Amino acid sequence: MSEPQLTQLLDRAVHHAPPMHLDGQHLLTAAKGRVRRRRLLGAGGGLGAAALVAALWGGLAGGGGLLSGDVPIQPATTVWEQGETVDANLFKNYHSIDSDQVAHRFDGRLTRPDVDGPVVLELSDHGQVVERIPARSPQPGLEVFVGERMTAAVWAEPEGVETAVPLVGPVDPGGPSSRSGTAMGGGRYGYSxxxxxxxxxxxxxxxxxxxxxxxxxxxxxxxxxxxxxxxHAGGTSALTWADAERGVWGYAVHGEDPMLAPLGAQPAQHSGGTWQEADRMISVALLPQGAELVDVQQGETDSTVLAGRPIVLGGVRGDDVPDVVFRIGRHQHVLNDYTQDLFTVELADGTQLSITPDSRGDGGIALGEMSDDSPDVLTWSAEDLAADRATEAVGGSLVTVVVGWDAGPSVLTDTRLEVTAQGVSRWVEPADVAQVPTADGGVTTVLTVDEAEGMTVTGVGVVADEDDDSVVRWDGWEPLLATADGVDWQEIEGRVVPFVDGEALQDVGLASLGEARLYAASDSRGEDLLVMPPGLGADDRVLPLLRKGDSLDPAPWVLGDNRMVETEDGPVLVVETAPGMLTEGTQLAVRPASAVEHGVDLTWTLLDSDRSGSMVIEGDLVVTAGGSAAGDPWLMYPLGDDSWGSTSTSVAVRPGLVGATLSEFGDATGPGRLYVAAVLPEGSAGELVLAPGARLVSSQTGIGPLEGLEVVSAVVDLGAALSPADAVGLDLDGDGVADLRPPARG
Structure with missing residues (x-):
């Protein structure tokens, strides 16, 4: 990759979009980024561009200063003593331009308004006080001010300190901030x-x-x-260090700003920089975790290994930068080429794309061509990536993005994709791989494979043994359970989830379905998919009860085919439903096939009822209640009903809501007669109200199927040409007017 191409790659990484979010990647301001890039890339060295990529994504810059002297450092335990009077300027005329292009000129003054209180940073903008920010001390000798307009950190710098750099990640990383120094009350202090x-x-x-x-x-x-x-190399020196427990590496070249690289959970990533010093080009390269340095071409070099990462210092006369050659496992890399491979992917049609944060700033990522003004070819929003992976077809390739998967330092050579076509799965080597660090300390990996008809990506893994090419699957992407009718079934966190064209279908999220879940139809598939909880079989009947006002309406007609999906915990029943018909408030009734086989009288139940109870009323009808609170569902059906919720002429199951529904059942004891029943809170004292021409044959009010309920039931002769809703009602408030009537069906 040429120097201009690497610079374009940096431009996209730093300037193209807001920070990447899987909690937010904090990058340099546009102005600071451009200045820094000119400084480090001006000599045209390949390593300078390569090394700076990771530094911009993951490095934090500190203040400059010659590394001289030899005094042991004894960190201060406090910045200010408790109750110490503080009144001093920390900084003046700090200029910044916000995202609305508004210019700010900040002054920061430290005061202690209350002798028993914290030190306060009094922040002024163009001479007007805009904020007072109290200090907090996360570490001895460190005071941090977190306000709406600014975060500032102040620390004491004892004798022997030449420079310093604050650590603001990887737990909560921020943009690099240069360290500045000041003197207050006879002491030396650093701040950012x-x-x-x-x-x-x-x-x-x-x-x-x-x-x-x-x-x-x-x-x-x-x-x-x-x-x-x-x-020591090339007439200069560098002090390097590693904080292994927190996964942070740092280096300070003589006379230059120290740099940090919090790469502990990013083993394949690297960092580095280049500096022009007199007639020499000085470079530092922090190599991937576990890499083995093979060779450094040109110039003088020195190297060490800290916490498993080689660090190389090089010095070359002129503008050239040495090529660093290293090995990861059995594969050898040149750092410049490695950087290009790590940050870009090439599609089957030859298009080369770099990875950047999505320009919408919602925490997604984008793949785009190198130039700043080119539109993104692919974007994934944060919502798209919520399942930790997504796949799209573009440029003749299936492009898969995986969030949070640590494939180790050999991500470019040892990753594999599981692809499935016509129900057959196999592991293949990806056509290309790229990876970028994310601000939470993890990584996002992008893999491509040439597109083929009917093929989907169903897993990712890493080669465990190169001799037999065995693959260890990433446990964040569960194995494919089944493939049928264009749907791939996978088990995600213990749940069976349908995928179409590599994308998980949307969980509609209906709370009223309890443990059942409804997945919305996709563009290429017309039916919604209802995934039932474990324990139901292919011959068990599911009956949706649609919410209509203050009633429930049985809707067997919305159901399509069903299938069983095998999981480690047993088979799971999946039922096709008409798209968009099941909405919030829908309840599910279930009739197990075993109840019919064994001649059980009480055949229907309500799914996911915390409490349930049943009783038989006159006419050999069963009333089953799913709870005793107003609005809880209940069912009425014939004793021993073996239908699928309906017969050739009528619906066999009548549902209702406690205190809200008077339900009817036709053909009570002859033509023109029907049963009516209501499940009410105990003590409701409901009275039947009949229309002229209708006649009460019998009625009773008794204890309900659960404590706290009562059931009112009756047999009514409809009379001439009267519908159930016209013929009978139930008065609940004693005014003689019907408050409940049988719902109109249809």
Whole structure:
């Protein structure tokens, strides 16, 4: 990759869009990024561009200063003593431009308004006080001010400290902030500031620690253990260090800003930089985890290994930068080429794409061509990535993005894709792989495979044994359970989830369905899919009860075919339903096939009822209640009903809601007669109301199927040409007017 192409790659990474979010990648401001890039890339060296990629994504820059002197560093335990009077300027005329292109000129003054209170940063903008931010101390010797307009950190710098750099990640990373120094009350202090709402930079809410850099050692305010090594090459030196427990590496080249690389959970990522020094080009390369340095071409070099990562210092006369050659496993890489491979993918049609945050700023990612003004070819929103993976077809390739999968340092060579076609799955080597770090300390990996008809991506893994090419599957992507009618079934966190064209169907999220879940139809598939909880079989009957006002209406007609999907915990019943027909309030009645086979009288139940009870009323009808609260569902059906919820002429199951439904059942004891029943809260004292011409044959009010309920039932002669809704009602308030009537069916 040429220097201009690498620069374009950096442009997209830094400037194209807001920070990547799987909690937010904090990048440099546009202005600072451009200045830094000119400084590090001006000599045209390939390693400079390559190394800077990771530094911009994951590095934090500190303040400059010559590394000289030899005084052991003793970190201060406090910045200010409790009750100490504080009144001093921290900074003046700090300029920034926010995302609305509004210019700010901040002054920061430290005061202690209350002798028993914290120190306060009084922030002024163009001379007007806009905010007072109290300090908090996350570590001894560190004071942090987190306000609406700015985050600032202040620490004491004892004798022996040449420079320092704050750690604001990887737990809560922010944009790099240069360290500045000041003197107050006879003491030396360092500070860093992060203004809010600056394009391309996300202000940290937390500063974790500070690395104090001396001539030959690095210590932390927190006391965290740091290992160091000095490198000498090309007439210069560098102090390198590793904070293994927190997964942070750092390096400080003589006379240059120290850099941090929080890459602990990003083993394939690297960092580095280049500097022009007199007639030499100085470079630092922090290689991937577990890499083995093979060769450095040109110039003088020195290297060390800290916490499993090689660090290489190089110095070359002129503008050239040495090519760093290293090995990961059995595969050899040149750093410049490795960077291109790591940050870009090539599609089957030859299009080369780089990975950046989505320009919408919602936490998604985008794949686009190198130039800033080219439109993105593919985008995934944060919602698209909520399932930790997504697949799309473009440019003759299936492009799969996987969030949070650590494939190890050999991600470019040892990853594999599981593809499935016509129900047959196999592991294949991806056509291309790319990976970018994310701000939560993890990675997002993009893999491509040439598109083929009917083929979907169903898993990712890493080669465990190169001799037999065995693959260890990523447990975040469960194995395919089944494939049928264009639907791939996978088990995600213990749930059976349908995928179409590599994408999980949307869970409609109907709370009234309880443990059952409804997945919406896709563009290429017309039916919704109802996934039932384990324990039901292919011959068990599911009956949707649609909510209509204050009643439930049985709807066997919305059901289509069903199938069983095998899982480790047993088969799961899936039922096709008409798209969009099941809405919030829908209840599900279930009739197990075993109840009919064994001649059980009480054949229907309500799914997911916390309490349920049944009783037989006159006419050999069963009333089953799913709860005793007003609005809880109940059913009425014939004793021992073996139908599928309906017969050739009528619906065999009548549902209702406690206190809201008077339900009817026709053909009570002859033509023109019907049963009516209502399940009411105990003590409702409901009275039947008959229309002229209708006649009460019999009625009773008794204890209901659950404590706290009563059932009113009756046999009514409809009379001439009267519908059930016209003939009979139930008065609940004693005014002689019917409050409940049988619902109109149809």
């Amino acid at each position: 500031v992060w203004p809010a709402d600056v394009t391309g930079m996300v202000r940290p809410q937390e500063v974790l620690d500070v690395y104090l850099v001396g001539a030959h050692e690095v210590v932390t305010l927190s006391g965290a253990e740091v290992v160091t090594a000095e490198l």
